[in-house]
Amino acid sequence: MLHPEIEGMSREELRKLQYERLIKTVNRCYENVPFYKAKFKEMGLEPGDIKSLDDLKLLPFTVKQDLRDNYPFGLFAAPREDVVRVHASSGTTGKPTVVGYTQNDINSWADLIARCIAMAGGDKDDVVQVGYGYGLFTGGLGVHYGAERLGATVIPISGGNTSRQLMLMQDFATTILCCTPSYALFLSEEAREEGIDLVNSKLKAGIFGAEPWSENMRKEIENNMGIKALNIYGLSEVMGPGVSMECECQSGMHVMEDYFIPEIIDPETGEQLPYGSKGELVFTTITKEAFPLLRYRTRDISVLREEKCECGRTFVRMDRVMGRTDDMLIIRGVNVFPSQIESVLLENGDTEPHYLLVVDRKDNLDSLEVLVEVSDKMFSDEVRKLEEVEKKLRHEIASVLGISAKIKLVEPKTIPRSEGKATRVIDKRKL
Amino acid sequence: MKVQQISVFLENKSGRLAQLTQTLGQAGINIRALSIADTSDFGILRLIVNKPEEAHRVLGEAGFTVSMTDVIAVEVKDVPGGLSSVLSVLDAAGINIEYLYAFLEKSSSDALVVFRVEQINEAIELLMKNNVNILNGERVYKL
Numbered sequence: 001m002l003h004p005e006i007e008g009m010s011r012e013e014l015r016k017l018q019y020e021r022l023i024k025t026v027n028r029c030y031e032n033v034p035f036y037k038a039k040f041k042e043m044g045l046e047p048g049d050i051k052s053l054d055d056l057k058l059l060p061f062t063v064k065q066d067l068r069d070n071y072p073f074g075l076f077a078a079p080r081e082d083v084v085r086v087h088a089s090s091g092t093t094g095k096p097t098v099v100g101y102t103q104n105d106i107n108s109w110a111d112l113i114a115r116c117i118a119m120a121g122g123d124k125d126d127v128v129q130v131g132y133g134y135g136l137f138t139g140g141l142g143v144h145y146g147a148e149r150l151g152a153t154v155i156p157i158s159g160g161n162t163s164r165q166l167m168l169m170q171d172f173a174t175t176i177l178c179c180t181p182s183y184a185l186f187l188s189e190e191a192r193e194e195g196i197d198l199v200n201s202k203l204k205a206g207i208f209g210a211e212p213w214s215e216n217m218r219k220e221i222e223n224n225m226g227i228k229a230l231n232i233y234g235l236s237e238v239m240g241p242g243v244s245m246e247c248e249c250q251s252g253m254h255v256m257e258d259y260f261i262p263e264i265i266d267p268e269t270g271e272q273l274p275y276g277s278k279g280e281l282v283f284t285t286i287t288k289e290a291f292p293l294l295r296y297r298t299r300d301i302s303v304l305r306e307e308k309c310e311c312g313r314t315f316v317r318m319d320r321v322m323g324r325t326d327d328m329l330i331i332r333g334v335n336v337f338p339s340q341i342e343s344v345l346l347e348n349g350d351t352e353p354h355y356l357l358v359v360d361r362k363d364n365l366d367s368l369e370v371l372v373e374v375s376d377k378m379f380s381d382e383v384r385k386l387e388e389v390e391k392k393l394r395h396e397i398a399s400v401l402g403i404s405a406k407i408k409l410v411e412p413k414t415i416p417r418s419e420g421k422a423t424r425v426i427d428k429r430k431l
Numbered sequence: 432m433k434v435q436q437i438s439v440f441l442e443n444k445s446g447r448l449a450q451l452t453q454t455l456g457q458a459g460i461n462i463r464a465l466s467i468a469d470t471s472d473f474g475i476l477r478l479i480v481n482k483p484e485e486a487h488r489v490l491g492e493a494g495f496t497v498s499m500t501d502v503i504a505v506e507v508k509d510v511p512g513g514l515s516s517v518l519s520v521l522d523a524a525g526i527n528i529e530y531l532y533a534f535l536e537k538s539s540s541d542a543l544v545v546f547r548v549e550q551i552n553e554a555i556e557l558l559m560k561n562n563v564n565i566l567n568g569e570r571v572y573k574l
Contacts, residue, residue, distance in 0.1 A: 374440045374473075374496045381438030381475055381500045381547075382529055383468045409473050411442050413494045 002118035006258050007313045018261055019053045021286035026050050029292050032077040057272045061295045072098040078290040088136040089236045099236050100290040108287050113146020116245040120205040120230050122176050124151030131179030133159040138240030139210055143178045162190050173202040180333040181213035186364040188224035199226030207232050210333035214431040238283045244318050249310050252317030259287050264304050267325040275306040280325050299325045332366045334403045338424040344396045350375050356415045361429040368405040373412045432555045433501040434568045435483040439476045440496040458489040463574055466532035481572045504571045506541040506564035520561045526554050
């Protein structure tokens with residue numbers, strides 16, 4: 001354990017620490033974020049009403065729409081000059097969701113990731129290959145700073161460029177690989193095709209996340225690469241990767257409870273559910289300065305377990321995310337909402353766009369195809385102009401989503417309509 | 432001097448053309464000329480029919496994406512170099528041809544070719560000036 005005094009803390013001590021930090025966060029939100037102050041007033045709540053950790057449930061929820069409504073910096077609780085970095089994830093309808101970090105936030109995030117890498121058996125002797133995308137996405141830079149904090153040697157290769165990934169993996173003797181699980185599987189199969197023996201290489205562990213995966217995928221990656229494959233969880237709103245991480249026992253991800261308080265709620269009623277219940281994950285950040293969030297509803301469905309883990313850590317564990325309470329898809333590690341596609345079509349003058357997203361996984365790479373019904377407005381009797389329409393949609397969808405999609409124009413009324421809600425997504429992936 | 436052409440969006444999947452022609456047949460609409468432009472994913476069917484307005488309506492009602500486009504029907508001498516002489520007139524004036532296709536039947540001893548150009552009025556004027564025979568819609572629909 002990198003931080004045994006924290007990771008192995010008694011539950012009682014931990015709750016004390018969480019309460020102290022929660023109070024600070026509640027005050028910070030109330031004093032510095034007009035959105036929260038207004039919410040408190042509306043609910044007739046004062047920061048002083050939070051008298052114990054159990055009073056957490058009195059606090060208002062925060063949802064993704066609140067982030068959009070306060071775009072870009074409205075929810076920041078630190079003056080802009082104290083914010084040293086922003087990250088953003090693609091929003092649901094065009095504008096991205098923006099999060100900010102003070103230097104202290106960046107430092108705690110690095111500590112957190114260092115802890116995660118240590119959970120995978122890493123230390124300063126390791127060579128960490130960061131195959132998560134660098135940029136506005138939190139994956140690349142988040143893991144990068146943590147690996148440096150640990151003192152490991154970092155290869156900031158970012159995503160893609162498979163043959164170079166494999167070349168550097170061998171030449172630099174990578175010991176820990178960080179990327180999406182589907183990309184890890186893809187890498188392992190490319191390696192096999194190129195006759196590269198990863199099983200007997202220096203590679204010993206993988207920290208995989210940013211998309212859903214399964215135990216079968218884990219076994220396959222572990223066999224193909226001869227490593228221990230561990231699941232990491234996070235979301236940019238809450239911090240980025242490192243909100244929770246599996247230990248060597250591989251039986252659920254320990255939530256970093258000194259930074260975040262997790263809850264499971266009933267997504268319908270908002271009622272807090274006891275440990276062991278399946279429901280929507282909610283996080284309250286308790287150390288963040290620039291972008292604290294009270295009871296952020298993740299829309300991820302999971303279970304929290306309090307039984308003590310064999311590894312000795314006392315942090316509760318969350319199960320793999322089992323699904324979503326909304327229609328968000330994760331494609332190649334990128335969050336995609338059908339409404340984003342809809343906004344592009346609306347901007348192109350289609351008042352009632354009919355479209356269907358077809359997601360598939362071939363050779364371990366996700367593919368996205370967008371079927372768009374050709375409206376009279378869109379139609380031209382010249383192939384060139386229709387191909388321009390396709391190209392324009394492809395370009396705009398790629399710029400909104402951050403991933404490429406194939407556009408397929410289809411005849412009107414060919415996309416199935418059902419009573420009430422239209423079918424917008426067909427996900428053919430088998431994890 | 433313009434002829435109304437029906438254009439229909441078709442996905443590349445079996446049976447669509449059959450359904451379309453069946454719809455036209457049931458409405459008593461006769462096809463005079465046709466051409467298909469296709470890519471790997473879709474095609475555009477262009478039709479000259481005896482009743483363009485009605486064809487537009489019945490196809491629209493049958494759920495096809497359909498539009499009307501103005502084209503010109505030009506008589507081209509059925510001899511070697513016939514088409515070339517018409518094209519060179521347009522080329523000299525810098526009029527770009529989007530597409531063209533030939534008619535199934537002839538109006539006389541000459542061949543009949545459908546042209547789609549951007550500057551349609553300019554093209555008509557130019558061709559007439561060069562003594563190229565252009566057929567009006569009424570004549571074409573009745574062929």
